[in-house]
Amino acid sequence: MEYIYTSDYQAMSQMAARWVAREVLRNPALVLGLPTGETPIGMYRYLIRLVEEGLISFAETCTFNLDEYVGLGPDHPQSYAMYMKAHFWIKAGLKPENINIPNGIAPDLAEECRRYDAKIEQAGGIDLQILGLGLNGHIGFNEPSHNLAIRTHVVDLTPETIKANARFFSSMDLVPRQAITMGIGTIMQARKILLLVSGDNKKEILRKAVYGEVSTIVPASILQLHRDVTIITDIKI
Numbered sequence: 001m002e003y004i005y006t007s008d009y010q011a012m013s014q015m016a017a018r019w020v021a022r023e024v025l026r027n028p029a030l031v032l033g034l035p036t037g038e039t040p041i042g043m044y045r046y047l048i049r050l051v052e053e054g055l056i057s058f059a060e061t062c063t064f065n066l067d068e069y070v071g072l073g074p075d076h077p078q079s080y081a082m083y084m085k086a087h088f089w090i091k092a093g094l095k096p097e098n099i100n101i102p103n104g105i106a107p108d109l110a111e112e113c114r115r116y117d118a119k120i121e122q123a124g125g126i127d128l129q130i131l132g133l134g135l136n137g138h139i140g141f142n143e144p145s146h147n148l149a150i151r152t153h154v155v156d157l158t159p160e161t162i163k164a165n166a167r168f169f170s171s172m173d174l175v176p177r178q179a180i181t182m183g184i185g186t187i188m189q190a191r192k193i194l195l196l197v198s199g200d201n202k203k204e205i206l207r208k209a210v211y212g213e214v215s216t217i218v219p220a221s222i223l224q225l226h227r228d229v230t231i232i233t234d235i236k237i
């Protein structure tokens with residue numbers, strides 16, 4: 001694991017954007033795995049700036065989002081599809097046919113998971129997967145558990161994650177209890193992984209993920225087994 005420490009959130013975001021830009025310059029047809037959450041917003045903003053300055057282009061890039069809430073359609077304000085439209089997809093200049101995210105309102109969710117995996121496979125797998133870190137150590141929505149699913153699946157969110165997600169909803173009752181997420185296998189098969197972590201409230205969980213035992217109880221600890229992980233963070237551990 002390569003650990004890049006930056007002084008604060010802005011520096012982390014800028015460093016992450018440059019790091020991703022370098023990968024896109026090397027391979028404009030990159031298959032890019034994308035996260036949501038608060039952490040990557042700054043990186044998305046810097047990446048869009050690089051696009052606007054004509055320094056990089058996502059015109060040939062294909063993207064796969066990590067996850068989506070079950071029950072929220074792409075036009076729901078709190079859906080991850082809406083988040084991506086607001087923060088990245090449109091201004092980054094991605095072609096609509098190159099954008100992928102699980103459909104949280106698919107009539108047959110198991111079939112939707114299979115379709116998503118097949119699409120990732122068809123694209124040749126993920127070249128670069130960008131990840132955030134949940135407060136309980138989840139990546140994507142792979143929650144702490146005794147067993148981790150390998151492929152895209154429907155997951156019951158833990159009370160801790162539901163509580164953490166509540167900040168984006170007007171009432172606790174509206175917070176989705178389930179999500180569709182890429183599995184740990186798909187994430188681990190990405191050729192490169194970039195993990196972004198910000199804020200001292202994640203210090204303990206980051207320490208466990210990086211130095212702790214590899215355990216399904218801290219899903220991010222599995223990343224210790226991947227051969228090409230870079231962590232960009234403003235947390236000194």
Ligand SMILES: N[C@@H]1[C@@H](O)[C@H](O)[C@@H](COP(=O)(O)O)O[C@@H]1O
Pocket residue numbers: 035036037038039040066067131132133134135139140141161
């Ligand atoms: N499913 C997402 C994760 O992909 C994200 O990494 C995590 C951390 O979010 P934040 O960056 O807001 O702390 O939140 C959600 O649960």
